[in-house]
Amino acid sequence: MSVLPRILGPLLSLGLSGLGALGCVRVHVVPAPSAVQSVAPEDAPLSPYDAPRPRAESMNTEYYLGSEVDEAAGFKSFAQQIQAIQDHQSASQDQPVQRGFHGKGHGCLQGTMTLLPDRDPRTRFGVFADAHEGWPVWVRFSNGVGWKQADRTLDARGMAVKLMGVPGEKLIADEAATQDFLMTNSPAPVGRNAEEFMRFAHTNSRGKPQTIGYALTRPRTVLPAVTKTNAVDSMLAIQYWSGGAYHLGAHQAVKFTSRACEASERTPSRKDPDYLRTDLQDAAQEELCFTFFVQLQVDAKRTPIEDAARVWDPSVSPELPVAEIRLPAQDFTSAEQDGFCDALSFNPWHSISAHQPMGHINRARRFVYEASRAHRDGGLEPQAPVEPAAEPEADPAAEPEEGPEAIEDTAPPAP
Numbered sequence: 001m002s003v004l005p006r007i008l009g010p011l012l013s014l015g016l017s018g019l020g021a022l023g024c025v026r027v028h029v030v031p032a033p034s035a036v037q038s039v040a041p042e043d044a045p046l047s048p049y050d051a052p053r054p055r056a057e058s059m060n061t062e063y064y065l066g067s068e069v070d071e072a073a074g075f076k077s078f079a080q081q082i083q084a085i086q087d088h089q090s091a092s093q094d095q096p097v098q099r100g101f102h103g104k105g106h107g108c109l110q111g112t113m114t115l116l117p118d119r120d121p122r123t124r125f126g127v128f129a130d131a132h133e134g135w136p137v138w139v140r141f142s143n144g145v146g147w148k149q150a151d152r153t154l155d156a157r158g159m160a161v162k163l164m165g166v167p168g169e170k171l172i173a174d175e176a177a178t179q180d181f182l183m184t185n186s187p188a189p190v191g192r193n194a195e196e197f198m199r200f201a202h203t204n205s206r207g208k209p210q211t212i213g214y215a216l217t218r219p220r221t222v223l224p225a226v227t228k229t230n231a232v233d234s235m236l237a238i239q240y241w242s243g244g245a246y247h248l249g250a251h252q253a254v255k256f257t258s259r260a261c262e263a264s265e266r267t268p269s270r271k272d273p274d275y276l277r278t279d280l281q282d283a284a285q286e287e288l289c290f291t292f293f294v295q296l297q298v299d300a301k302r303t304p305i306e307d308a309a310r311v312w313d314p315s316v317s318p319e320l321p322v323a324e325i326r327l328p329a330q331d332f333t334s335a336e337q338d339g340f341c342d343a344l345s346f347n348p349w350h351s352i353s354a355h356q357p358m359g360h361i362n363r364a365r366r367f368v369y370e371a372s373r374a375h376r377d378g379g380l381e382p383q384a385p386v387e388p389a390a391e392p393e394a395d396p397a398a399e400p401e402e403g404p405e406a407i408e409d410t411a412p413p414a415p
């Protein structure tokens with residue numbers, strides 16, 4: 001296949017991508033930074049084994065308007081826009097108000113994230129620190145647009161992981177004991193920053209010719225993400241990336257990525273509009289396994305933070321395996337569990353300071369995700385999932401064991 005159709009196919013379909021729904025939305029354009037302010041860490045670098053500080057400072061972060069506070073005014077405008085987008089999508093698709101993006105979930109599966117005992121010492125911070133062995137998790141697989149459409153339609157795909165029972169002060173208060181990791185199947189999001197993300201959305205709302213023109217004139221910052229929107233065979237057959245950067249402890253920035261532990265060929269019929277869910281259901285008859293990797297920032301040029309559209313090349317920053325996400329055989333398809341899954345809220349700011357989101361695109365998400373959640377039915381903090389495997393009868397007199405299974409009360413999951 002020549003390169004052009006591969007590029008133009010997704011571009012021509014962008015009217016379906018949900019971003020075309022933005023016609024009614026005014027975009028607040030944040031002026032380009034005149035002077036970028038670099039914030040240096042206050043203290044000398046910590047050794048990899050030092051506990052992260054309670055408030056990880058903005059290591060290597062550059063505020064576009066000079067300070068976090070000044071930026072926030074622009075982000076509040078983005079938050080208003082996402083709610084207008086949700087309303088517009090609801091009306092134009094004749095569907096209930098739902099997530100501004102990633103409206104269609106293929107399912108929420110429960111399992112565990114188990115830390116790899118031989119993980120790189122430089123990765124042992126936060127939830128990957130030596131003190132931990134692993135965590136109960138919920139994983140939500142999704143399509144990218146903010147409404148439900150057939151899976152064969154060109155779109156981004158999402159994998160959102162919620163660790164349960166995570167102690168420590170959270171960066172936002174709406175969930176007490178979770179740590180979320182959000183990924184899509186593109187190593188770079190659209191745009192270097194949230195301003196470009198929103199400008200792309202605005203341009204796209206004016207129609208396909210403008211969108212094509214916009215994307216083709218931005219081969220570095222827009223095309224890489226757009227060309228990843230081809231239909232996929234299976235949620236197990238693709239790799240997922242964080243796109244933006246995150247702290248890993250006070251003085252290291254990382255991106256993260258995940259893919260199935262072993263490649264498997266899956267070729268479901270795409271006639272089924274929900275074939276990605278059907279395929280997932282079929283695959284979940286047996287345990288599913290994903291490896292979770294981090295990439296360490298190497299330097300500001302090849303692995304930048306503020307420019308999210310710059311892919312961190314694994315030849316420069318290798319993918320270091322830190323954990324396995326194991327989802328035991330399960331049926332996740334009950335109506336109750338689907339309702340629970342729809343109600344969940346994943347947010348990169350559901351985080352302890354050791355994993356604080358970094359970069360303009362991530363700082364904007366603190367405002368936008370909360371606005372999207374508040375505008376739909378959602379926001380439920382789940383209880384720690386119960387191991388699906390049969391468990392012995394609880395002995396009320398027994399002391400709770402150490403480890404992730406004993407985190408919080410093992411109250412049944414919300415479904």
Ligand code: HEM
Nearest residue numbers: 099100101102140158160183184189242243244346372373
């Ligand atoms: C930087 C790369 C990004 C990645 C990897 C990413 C990934 C995701 C994923 C996986 C979800 C689905 C979460 C779930 O299953 O509930 C999601 C939801 C969402 N994303 Fe992003 N996203 C990115 C950037 C952005 C940006 C820049 C914006 C807007 C400024 C945005 C707006 C949203 C919204 C509004 C939701 C729905 C939130 C809710 O209602 O719960 N995302 N994102």
